[in-house]
Amino acid sequence: NAGVTQTPKFRILKIGQSMTLQCTQDMNHNYMYWYRQDPGMGLKLIYYSVGAGITDKGEVPNGYNVSRSTTEDFPLRLELAAPSQTSVYFCASSYGGFTDTQYFGPGTRLTVL
Amino acid sequence: GQQVMQIPQYQHVQEGEDFTTYCNSSTTLSNIQWYKQRPGGHPVFLIQLVKSGEVKKQKRLTFQFGEAKKNSSLHITATQTTDVGTYFCAGPYSGAGSYQLTFGKGTKLSVIP
Numbered sequence: 001n002a003g004v005t006q007t008p009k010f011r012i013l014k015i016g017q018s019m020t021l022q023c024t025q026d027m028n029h030n031y032m033y034w035y036r037q038d039p040g041m042g043l044k045l046i047y048y049s050v051g052a053g054i055t056d057k058g059e060v061p062n063g064y065n066v067s068r069s070t071t072e073d074f075p076l077r078l079e080l081a082a083p084s085q086t087s088v089y090f091c092a093s094s095y096g097g098f099t100d101t102q103y104f105g106p107g108t109r110l111t112v113l
Numbered sequence: 114g115q116q117v118m119q120i121p122q123y124q125h126v127q128e129g130e131d132f133t134t135y136c137n138s139s140t141t142l143s144n145i146q147w148y149k150q151r152p153g154g155h156p157v158f159l160i161q162l163v164k165s166g167e168v169k170k171q172k173r174l175t176f177q178f179g180e181a182k183k184n185s186s187l188h189i190t191a192t193q194t195t196d197v198g199t200y201f202c203a204g205p206y207s208g209a210g211s212y213q214l215t216f217g218k219g220t221k222l223s224v225i226p
Contacts, residue, residue: 040218043156
C-alpha cells in the first residue's frame with residue numbers, strides 16, 4: 001500500500017493564481033483531512049470529509065475549497081492565491097473519526113509570491 | 114483560541130540525556146494522541162492514550178495521561194540522534210458541531226551528539 005500520496009511536492013504560485021493540491025489514499029479510509037502547517041506552529045485543520053460526497057469546514061477554511069467524489073481522492077482547491085497561503089499542506093486520512101489514528105501524506109510545500 | 118498548550122517549544126539536549134515534553138488542555142479530553150515529525154517530514158502517529166492515569170511505554174519513550182485527563186507528557190530516556198524531530202500532542206475538541214483533532218504547537222527536540 002502506498003498510504004496517502006500528495007502531489008505536487010513543491011509549488012510556487014503568483015498572487016491571484018489558482019491551483020489544486022491532489023491527495024489520494026489507498027487504505028479505504030472514510031475520513032480525510034487537509035491541514036496547513038506554518039513555521040513553528042502546529043497543524044491547522046482546513047477541511048475534512050467523512051465520506052464520499054460529504055465535506056465540512058475546519059478551523060481555517062477561508063480561501064480554500066474541497067470536493068470528495070470518491071473514497072480515495074480529496075483534492076484541495078486554492079482560488080486567488082495570497083501570500084498568507086504560503087505554507088506546508090498535509091493531507092491525512094483515518095478509518096474512523098477524530099479519535100482514530102491519522103495517517104499523513106508527505107506534504108506539499110507552497111509558496112505564494 | 115489555542116486549546117492545547119505544549120511546553121517547552123524547543124529543547125536542546127546532549128545525546129544520552131533525558132527529555133520531557135508536556136501537553137496541557139483547557140478542557141477534559143476523551144483521549145490524546147502523540148505524533149512525531151522528523152525535519153522535512155510528515156507527522157507520524159506514535160500512540161493514543163484513553164484512560165485516566167494511563168501510562169504506556171515504547172522502548173525508551175514513556176507516555177502518560179493525567180488523572181484528570183487534561184494533561185499528558187512524553188518522556189524519552191537517554192536520547193539518541195534518531196529522536197530528533199518535533200513532537201506534537203493532539204486532542205479531539207468540539208468545533209462547529211463536530212469534533213476536530215486539535216494539535217499543540219509541538220516541542221522541537223535537538224540532540225547534540
